[in-house]
Amino acid sequence: MTWQYAGQRQNSAVTGGFVGSPTSGEPAGDTHRGAARPAGGPGAPRLGGSGDRLFEAVPRWHARAVARLTRAPAAVRAEMFFADQGRVIAGLILLSVTGSLAVAGGPFIVRSLVDDALPTGKVRDLLPPVLMLCGLLIFESTVLTARMKLISRLGGLLTVRIRQAVNSHLQRLPFSFFPRTQQGEVMTVLSTDVVEAQNSVSATTQAVVCRAADIVVGLVVIFVLDWRLSLAVLLFAPATLLIIRGGRRRLMALTTRRRELDGMLMAQAADTASVSGALHVRLFDRAGYEERRFDAAAAEVLAASREEARLTSRVRFLINLGLVATMMVVVTLGAVLVSSGRTSLGTVAALGGALLVSFGPLSTAVTLRSELASAGASFTRIFALLDTPAEHPAPPSQPGPARVREPSPTVAAGPAGGVRLALDGGVELALDDVWFSYDLADPADRRGGPAGQPGRPGRPGAGPGEAAPEWSLRGVALRVAPGTTAAVVGASGAGKTTITYLAAGLYRPQRGTVRLGGVPLSEITPAELHRVVGVVPQDPHLFHDTIAANLRYGRLDATDDELRAALDAACLGALLDRLPAGLATRVGARGYRLSGGERQRLAIARVLLQSPEVLVLDEATSALDSVSEAAVRQALDRLSAGRTTLVIAHRLSTVRDADQIHVLDHGQIVERGTHETLLADDGAYARLYQPVG
Numbered sequence: 128m129t130w131q132y133a134g135q136r137q138n139s140a141v142t143g144g145f146v147g148s149p150t151s152g153e154p155a156g157d158t159h160r161g162a163a164r165p166a167g168g169p170g171a172p173r174l175g176g177s178g179d180r181l182f183e184a185v186p187r188w189h190a191r192a193v194a195r196l197t198r199a200p201a202a203v204r205a206e207m208f209f210a211d212q213g214r215v216i217a218g219l220i221l222l223s224v225t226g227s228l229a230v231a232g233g234p235f236i237v238r239s240l241v242d243d244a245l246p247t248g249k250v251r252d253l254l255p256p257v258l259m260l261c262g263l264l265i266f267e268s269t270v271l272t273a274r275m276k277l278i279s280r281l282g283g284l285l286t287v288r289i290r291q292a293v294n295s296h297l298q299r300l301p302f303s304f305f306p307r308t309q310q311g312e313v314m315t316v317l318s319t320d321v322v323e324a325q326n327s328v329s330a331t332t333q334a335v336v337c338r339a340a341d342i343v344v345g346l347v348v349i350f351v352l353d354w355r356l357s358l359a360v361l362l363f364a365p366a367t368l369l370i371i372r373g374g375r376r377r378l379m380a381l382t383t384r385r386r387e388l389d390g391m392l393m394a395q396a397a398d399t400a401s402v403s404g405a406l407h408v409r410l411f412d413r414a415g416y417e418e419r420r421f422d423a424a425a426a427e428v429l430a431a432s433r434e435e436a437r438l439t440s441r442v443r444f445l446i447n448l449g450l451v452a453t454m455m456v457v458v459t460l461g462a463v464l465v466s467s468g469r470t471s472l473g474t475v476a477a478l479g480g481a482l483l484v485s486f487g488p489l490s491t492a493v494t495l496r497s498e499l500a501s502a503g504a505s506f507t508r509i510f511a512l513l514d515t516p517a518e519h520p521a522p523p524s525q526p527g528p529a530r531v532r533e534p535s536p537t538v539a540a541g542p543a544g545g546v547r548l549a550l551d552g553g554v555e556l557a558l559d560d561v562w563f564s565y566d567l568a569d570p571a572d573r574r575g576g577p578a579g580q581p582g583r584p585g586r587p588g589a590g591p592g593e594a595a596p597e598w599s600l601r602g603v604a605l606r607v608a609p610g611t612t613a614a615v616v617g618a619s620g621a622g623k624t625t626i627t628y629l630a631a632g633l634y635r636p637q638r639g640t641v642r643l644g645g646v647p648l649s650e651i652t653p654a655e656l657h658r659v660v661g662v663v664p665q666d667p668h669l670f671h672d673t674i675a676a677n678l679r680y681g682r683l684d685a686t687d688d689e690l691r692a693a694l695d696a697a698c699l700g701a702l703l704d705r706l707p708a709g710l711a712t713r714v715g716a717r718g719y720r721l722s723g724g725e726r727q728r729l730a731i732a733r734v735l736l737q738s739p740e741v742l743v744l745d746e747a748t749s750a751l752d753s754v755s756e757a758a759v760r761q762a763l764d765r766l767s768a769g770r771t772t773l774v775i776a777h778r779l780s781t782v783r784d785a786d787q788i789h790v791l792d793h794g795q796i797v798e799r800g801t802h803e804t805l806l807a808d809d810g811a812y813a814r815l816y817q818p819v820g
């Protein structure tokens with residue numbers, strides 16, 4: 128039932144991504160055809176048979192119309208969200224045109240009422256036109272109700288589908304996307320942009336169809352009623368269109384600006400409303416500062432929306448003025464024609480009615496245009512996010528010189544074509560001459576410099592005219608033999624956490640290889656990686672859910688007894704007994720209802736449940752008091768027995784027993800050995816150890 132976007136492979140070459148590299152908005156080749164298709168999505172009816180070909184074509188035409196009206200070429204790709212809604216869209220267009228045609232009957236009924244029924248004064252004569260008018264009104268409101276029903280059905284469906292596609296893509300984006308993206312920006316795409324985009328597809332375009340049908344039908348009716356009077360109308364029509372055109376461009380710019388400011392305001396609010404944001408606002412007593420910052424941004428939004436409202440009302444006023452002038456001319460000319468017997472009073476009255484009904488809503492046309500323009504910007508942002516290259520599952524096999532691997536008895540083909548690691552005999556973790564730069568890990572930057580061009584390994588050092596990248600790891604080579612423990616120590620900023628990111632496959636090195644059991648991580652699927660590698664990060668995250676749900680992140684099918692056993696092993700058994708709801712206790716946003724040590728132990732319990740062959744522990748016990756640290760260490764020791772373990776630690780006391788200790792300095796390993804040999808060498812390790820020893 129999930130809508131997934133499958134266009135990024137084609138698009139990655141065309142567009143740069145979401146943040147700092149807005150997409151060109153151009154449809155990338157056949158992307159919209161290769162993109163998501165309803166997989167039994169909400170409300171997806173079955174299409175089949177030759178008669179349905181028309182309904183299959185309707186969404187395509189509709190998407191093209193939306194792209195043209197919104198002036199966002201990317202909007203044409205929105206077809207993938209409503210490709211199965213041909214009947215609904217055709218119904219909407221039919222209802223729009225039917226509504227306009229029904230209105231056309233009104234002026235003729237009015238003419239017959241004024242010219243034929245009223246002069247007799249007999250109820251018998253009055254009744255038919257009055258009943259017809261009533262019938263027409265009822266029919267019109269029925270058509271309108273049906274239209275609204277279809278619009279809200281289609282709108283609801285589109286909102287869900289676009290959100291599903293965005294969310295599904297977010298889950299597949301590389302981790303590097305998140306540190307450089309403001310959370311609020313993503314939220315704006317999921318909220319405002321999605322609503323605007325769906326509205327343009329479901330409602331606004333229909334409104335434009337309605338207006339166009341109203342005008343065409345209105346002009347025909349006026350011409351049929353009296354061609355001389357219709358000439359007077361046509362005389363004023365171009366002036367009205369000029370006013371609409373004149374106001375449109377300026378209004379579109381204003382609307383886009385106001386929406387941008389609004390998005391920034393929301394992003395700011397999201398930042399301070401996050402748990403850690405709110406905590407720091409209070410810790411630094413910056414409530415007043417945040418209020419002022421918000422007020423200043425809100426004032427900008429207000430100024431922009433006032434200017435927008437001013438221009439809208441000015442344009443509407445001018446359009447209404449044009450309409451009033453047209454009416455005055457029609458009435459005056461009509462009076463002359465009536466007095467000279469060349470037309471009837473009923474014709475003039477009918478003409479006035481036709482003008483009001485068909486051209487009256489013209490004043491909203493200018494607002495429709497600016498709504499469509501901002502929907503265009505929303506489409507561009509949605510597709511920029513969807514075009515941000517996602518992490519592909521490991522390719523089954525890539526022939527070529529880049530893939531150098533000795534035949535290994537420890538691997539087999541995995542279920543999805545990726546490599547499946549054999550676990551018996553243990554798994555070795557190895558970093559071979561690994562160079563890594565965060566600057567080059569950003570796909571937006573990657574396009575600029577050859578060092579990070581996709582498919583080509585980067586090289587340390589910059590070419591002529593390129594800014595030298597900041598290398599966080601420089602030629603790191605380390606090997607953690609199966610079943611042994613290696614520790615990495617070093618000063619703050621040396622690159623220790625970066626090693627854990629690479630070992631967990633969150634980032635790829637620009638040069639060199641990270642291997643598990645001799646297999647490069649690039650050939651291992653995320654599922655296989657999760658099966659084999661467990662990570663306790665520096666700042667473990669807990670989801671706003673129950674303790675049980677947070678634990679089952681480690682293993683979805685774990686039983687309650689297994690959860691309790693894991694909690695016991697991580698010294699959280701006592702906490703569990705204390706909590707009235709036990710495993711069902713909600714831990715609060717980011718786990719803020721637990722102490723730092725409890726959060727840490729819960730994260731350890733989660734990895735205990737995962738029971739991976741390779742463990743990566745980044746300061747895993749740093750937040751624990753000495754009593755629980757000893758207990759957790761015991762649990763971890765039991766867990767790491769026979770498993771490959773990489774420990775990142777500042778507390779040198781925690782790495783004494785490691786089989787091998789690597790000392791990292793400015794991204795380079797400068798020493799390695801056991802605790803004793805390193806101390807005896809009296810080098811960097813001894814200097815690190817001294818202050819705490």
Ligand SMILES: Nc1ncnc2c1ncn2[C@@H]1O[C@H](COP(=O)(O)OP(=O)(O)OP(=O)(O)O)[C@@H](O)[C@H]1O
Nearest residue numbers: 306565566599617618619620621622623624625626
């Ligand atoms: N997302 C990022 N973007 C750019 N640079 C980063 C990013 N994360 C870390 N760095 C930089 O990479 C270098 C290594 O950082 P890392 O977090 O690996 O150090 P560390 O040894 O774990 O430090 P600490 O012990 O203080 O946590 C630092 O210079 C840091 O500023």
